[in-house]
Amino acid sequence: MAASALKTPTMGDKVVIFPLEDPGQISVVAVSIVFIIVPTVMVILRLIARRMAHREMDLSDWSIIAALVFSNALQAVSIVGVMQCGVGLHNAVIIPKYGVGPIIKFLKVLVAQQILWAISLGLCKIAILLLYSKLFSTRFMILSARILAAFTMMWVVVTVLIAFFICIPLSDNWLLDLKNRHCGNQPAADGTMGVLNMITDLIVLVMPVSHLWGLRLEMYKKVALIITFSLGVFTCIVSALRLYYLANLVYLDVTFNIPSALIFSALEPGVGITLACIPFLRPLLGRSQYSKKGTANYYSSNGKSDGVSNRRSERQSDGFVLVDNLSQQHLREAEQSDSAPAIPGKVTYSMGSSVRDID
DSSP: OHHHHHTSOOOTTOOOOOOSOSHHHHHHHHHHHHHHHHHHHHHHHHHHHHHHTTOOOOHHHHHHHHHHHHHHHHHHHHHHHHHHHOTTSOHHHHHHHHOSHHHHHHHHHHHHHHHHHHHHHHHHHHHHHHHHHHHBOOHHHHHHHHHHHHHHHHHHHHHHHHHHHSBSSGGGGGOSOGGGOOBOOHHHHHHHHHHHHHHHHHHHHHHHHHHHHTSOOOHHHHHHHHHHHHTTHHHHHHHHHHHHHHHTOOGGGHHHHOHHHHHHHHHHHHHHHHHHHGGGOGGGGOOEEEOTTSEEEEBOTTSSBOSGGGOOOEEEOOSOOOBTTBOHHHHHHHHHTTTSOOOTTOOOOOSOOSBOOOO
């Protein structure tokens, strides 16, 4: 049977377009389209918010833009997998009508998907870690962010190298004659890199939450901050589901069995980019007025500006205002007065700083 399948015409270089009929096909295409649109809109809004706050783009912004480019390429490749390679359909449906050409093409697409997934996800994490290193100035947080960023870069490099060298030569990745393939253990490689990815996701999630929990802030502010930084839990969930579906993937009928794994592979960088942009969107809500120097006047719900004795005060900000009146300056004061009891409604100023403004 395998021999006869290999002799089936591959339809040359003709591009095959598969109709969208199977639920698996529709799901992959729908998710890919949504996660081209949503992260793109969020990144644009992030840049608009930066402009409104009169702040120049920094490395975190450039990293998230690069992550978006690779993420959108990943979504596009997933759509190609459905439309031209028969993802969502059984081999027994594809081969008699179209030959093995679409399946060979899909096995090539899988290599590209692994590379794009790793790069887009790595850039997204690095963007978040760059934010941490600028928002928090405690030695532990800066060092932790830098170490994790370096580890993430190494993880990306190793994942890309696996994509290129798991089979030697590279063309063995799409060789249908399994007996003559020279490949390593792909499921084991996917599982190992997936677990390492999940570990870094959890560390990125826990880093700011554990730090913020120890600050002496009014409880509602602390909870709001922690919720903002805890949105990354959704990325962790997506990462776990992706790993689950990859671990249970049956490669003998890969085009039919892979849609769920493709969906969560596409979701992971898309969700990560979207969530990474949310904390920057505060200027779009219009509750702060920014000068051309990037300073902001914050107003309380009663219409009075927030400051000592409820008087208007101008504070440095880059537009990264986490929740309501709580700017980086508030966070700075909280860290500085961490050893002193918190007094609701009172702001304590100090020249010292454990949290830096983002330039």
